[in-house]
Amino acid sequence: MKITVVGTGYVGLVTAACLADFGNQVIGIDIDKEKIKRLKKGEIPIYEPGLEKIVKRNLDENRISFDTKLAPAVKKSEIIFIAVGTPPKKDGQADLIYIETAAQQIAEVINGYKIIVNKSTVPVGTGDMVTNIIKKYYKGKFDVVSNPEFLKEGTAVDDFSKPDRIVIGNASKKAKNMMEKLYKPLGAPILFTDIKTAEMIKYASNSLLATEISFINSIANICERVEADVEKVAEGMKLDKRIGKHAFLGTGAGYGGSCFPKDVKALIQIARRHDYRFSILEKVEEVNKNQRQLIVDKTLRLLGKPKGKTVAVWGLAFKPNTDDMREAPSIDIICSLQKLGAKINAFDTVAENQAKKILKNINYFKTSFEAAKNADILLIITEWNEFKQIDKKKLKKIMRSPKIIDARNIYDPDEMKKLGFEYVSIGR
Ligand SMILES: NC(=O)c1ccc[n+]([C@@H]2O[C@H](COP(=O)([O-])OP(=O)(O)OC[C@H]3O[C@@H](n4cnc5c(N)ncnc54)[C@H](O)[C@@H]3O)[C@@H](O)[C@H]2O)c1
Incomplete structure (x- = not known):
């Protein structure tokens, strides 16, 4: 054709x-x-x-x-x-x-x-x-x-x-x-x-997926308070066929990208224009925004006053395997820390060029270790595969202070503790 x-x-x-x-x-x-x-x-x-x-x-x-x-x-x-x-x-x-x-x-x-x-x-x-x-x-x-x-x-x-x-x-x-x-x-x-139903299917699907993310992030925040493990909770939930093994129950820094944030907003507006308040979705947005601030708060608790300190950031894209920086959680998190005086050393070779258009006054590095060298804290914002099996002993040696905020739960908290890291993840 x-x-x-x-x-x-x-x-x-x-x-x-x-x-x-x-x-x-x-x-x-x-x-x-x-x-x-x-x-x-x-x-x-x-x-x-x-x-x-x-x-x-x-x-x-x-x-x-x-x-x-x-x-x-x-x-x-x-x-x-x-x-x-x-x-x-x-x-x-x-x-x-x-x-x-x-x-x-x-x-x-x-x-x-x-x-x-x-x-x-x-x-x-x-x-x-x-x-x-x-x-x-x-x-x-x-x-x-x-x-x-x-x-x-x-x-x-x-x-x-x-x-x-x-x-x-x-x-x-x-x-x-x-x-x-x-x-x-x-x-x-x-x-x-019909045409309107097809148009609605797309918004409804993306909005439900975004809802799942905000839902599991809320569960993660309760897990932290009651000392439960959100990863296991999500695993247990997904075994229910009605929820399903592909459910969007990944906890972390919240959703970003060019679709979920704008589609959630657009559906709230479509509802409003037709005299309906889509209150669930309004909360989904609010939880998502708070989740970014939560990463900043966790960083401040572990780091102390950020002025003059070096924060290494691994991963800038809104998710792995893309260079898309639209609405990436890294943007809000980095800007908040910069405002408080932190110096940012970042690593994301794929998204670096896009990130440079949005984030200013950042030192970009060609390897994850170079970015982490002499850092006072490391933030893992995007779970690129290469971070998952990293040599953690080497990482500990090169950091000024072995502190990690893992916004994507890619490491085992017990192992990190044994290795001598001050390690904070989400909902565990
Ligand atoms: N990115 C995704 O993951 C994704 C997934 C599903 C649906 N969508 C939807 O698909 C649409 C496109 O998204 P995208 O991410 O590909 O956008 P994009 O910004 O990457 O690409 C849009 C392209 O359209 C071009 N363009 C704009 N006006 C034009 C015109 N008059 N003639 C020719 N080219 C023109 C732009 O120059 C740009 O290259 C959006 O509505 C988005 O919500 C995106």
Whole structure:
């Protein structure tokens, strides 16, 4: 099939690359000229394991191409995906300006029946908005379909290729057949719904996952008070089939990234606009915010006055295997400690370049040990694999003071105590 993907960010690029890999002819479009220049050379502007190989393979096979010009791509394509950003506005509502612009650009050049597929996460009603924009310019037949994406950064290629489910909203018979054909190679169950239901499924799913994180963080805070172990509590909970082994019950510094924070905020706003107060989600946000402060408080308790002291930070990205720094807990934690006078030595080779755009006055190091050398305390904020089996005896020797705040519970408290660390984790 001939496909255009508008927006070549985390979602758009993975969509374009994976669909090309199934043998489709795909054009990735972006307004970011630098991004397109790099993609044409097979360079991936983001860090996403496995993606570069797929893009290069499909460039070599001439199944994928990249451009800044939308018109020729739309004219050639049967299906046009919109995968542009929907960042939060100040009040938490999703900003639809990129969707509106993309829809208008498509509308101006559409020249026959096409399916316009909305892959971005958008408030209920956006599908109708896109339809109306296109109708203003084009009198022929077309379909607008909602097809929210559920991939996770860090495992995006795998998630896209082996999804738990595919949701398709508002498919006419023709669009339904084409979308079914497009996704057939994935062999995943397809749920057909109306467009608003499809849009809601995405927000409801992300909001429930965020709720699970705030829930387990609250349980962790009680565990600390009653001397229970939250890791074992989560393990015990997941053995219940109704909760499930994949439940999002990882305790730590709270959720971050480009999706959960903005999607929770957006759903609170959608509810408010329809005269409903989504009080559970308001609390989910509050707990998440407090969890970041909790890491700062734990640091201060162990470190004492931070002025003039060196705080080493391992991991800056909002989670491992990504360079995405959007809404990363590390930002709030580091900024709070800097305000109190701490000097920050950081290590995250993958996210360093993105972090530099946001965090200022930080010393970045090329290895975890260099960052920890002579530190008064070490904070583990992102659980990159390389920290898990680190030589702890060496770590103890090089630190000025062997104090660790482990915000991701990657070490065994008993072992750390035996080794002579002052070690504080979450909920244990
Ligand atoms: N990142 C994720 O893990 C994830 C997962 C599922 C869903 N989503 C949703 O997918 C959408 C995209 O997210 P993302 O993380 O890929 O965003 P992103 O910011 O990484 O990428 C968006 C891209 O769209 C481009 N763009 C904006 N306007 C354009 C236009 N008119 N024409 C062409 N290109 C344009 C931007 O330059 C950018 O490269 C969001 O709605 C997000 O909520 C994201």
